[in-house]
Amino acid sequence: xxxxxxxxxxxxxxxxxxxxxxxxxxxxxxxxxxxxxxxxxxxxxxxxxxxxxxxxxxxxxxxxxxxxxxxxxxxxxxxxxxxxxxxxxxxx
Amino acid sequence: xxxxxxxxxxxxxxxxxxxxxxxxxxxxxxxxxxxxxxxxxxxxxxxxxxxxxxxxxxxxxxxxxxxxxxxxxxxxxxxxxxxxxxxxxxxxxxxxxxxxxxxxxxxxxxxxxxxxxxxxxxxxxxxxxxxxxxxxxxxxxxxxxxxxxxxxxxxxxxxxxxxxxxxxxxxxxxxxxxxxxxxxxxxxxxxxxxxxxxxxxxxxxxxxxxxxxxxxxxxxxxxxxxxxxxxxxxxxx
Numbered sequence: 001x002x003x004x005x006x007x008x009x010x011x012x013x014x015x016x017x018x019x020x021x022x023x024x025x026x027x028x029x030x031x032x033x034x035x036x037x038x039x040x041x042x043x044x045x046x047x048x049x050x051x052x053x054x055x056x057x058x059x060x061x062x063x064x065x066x067x068x069x070x071x072x073x074x075x076x077x078x079x080x081x082x083x084x085x086x087x088x089x090x091x092x
Numbered sequence: 093x094x095x096x097x098x099x100x101x102x103x104x105x106x107x108x109x110x111x112x113x114x115x116x117x118x119x120x121x122x123x124x125x126x127x128x129x130x131x132x133x134x135x136x137x138x139x140x141x142x143x144x145x146x147x148x149x150x151x152x153x154x155x156x157x158x159x160x161x162x163x164x165x166x167x168x169x170x171x172x173x174x175x176x177x178x179x180x181x182x183x184x185x186x187x188x189x190x191x192x193x194x195x196x197x198x199x200x201x202x203x204x205x206x207x208x209x210x211x212x213x214x215x216x217x218x219x220x221x222x223x224x225x226x227x228x229x230x231x232x233x234x235x236x237x238x239x240x241x242x243x244x245x246x247x248x249x250x251x252x253x254x255x256x257x258x259x260x261x262x263x264x265x266x267x268x269x270x271x272x273x274x275x276x277x278x279x280x281x282x283x284x285x286x287x288x289x290x291x292x293x294x295x296x297x298x299x300x301x302x303x304x305x306x307x308x309x310x311x312x313x314x315x316x317x318x319x320x321x322x323x324x325x326x327x328x329x
Binding site: 019021023033035037039043057058059060061062063064065066 | 178181182245246
């Protein structure tokens, strides 16, 4: 559950969520739960040609199990902290 | 206009036709703990861009959504098959404000629970819209869908592990602890790692003057830990 804890620190930041169907959505991270379900606000779609209907979306709930990648804001990645936390998790 | 429902197309949109009804109301699986969260009336169901199934009532339960547009016309979808849902208000995309949903493509009906979701990329993503006659219901509709979707994680998903509950607290995760005793152990280890003060060391050595006699021979064999301890000055006998 390292990712859950980490993603919680990104609430309010802009992230891009890429789904397994190739849809990529950028928005402000509103919330995340322990299943990595993700809620985004102020959404816009990166690949508009493939999903033209998503251009119009404001708030969006994405099922954790269909998320392929989450692109993080570079300034919010504390490599030291993550490194340490992953090591501890691996050990535990 | 109660046309015969085009079931085959509904299935290709990730919906199961013919929900079980009793007096026009869906029969819930109470044995499995299914409960009605909220009913929304005057909701149109639209498959894809423009296949309007008419107006009906939407029942959101703790497990699925069920839309009932008449005694012979009802469709359901488990939350586990609703991959995302969103509020859509841009009229250039759809003429009315609505909930836009992307559904899990149904490979072989709904027996396909075990289907590899990575195959999704090669499939068309079914799109379904819920269009309330009163757009002010959208926020509430969206929120109830979020709340109930969160109750339905996929089996075997990360976070569904038995010990996951121990990880909820951020501090615990950062401490690498999955339960109280481990946290206590880590604290204990931490305290062991503290360097003794010089006075303490003298005291220890005084208790046992030959304590560090062979420290240099063993230093190489003990993972170097003795190197962390300053070599004591041998006290006067």
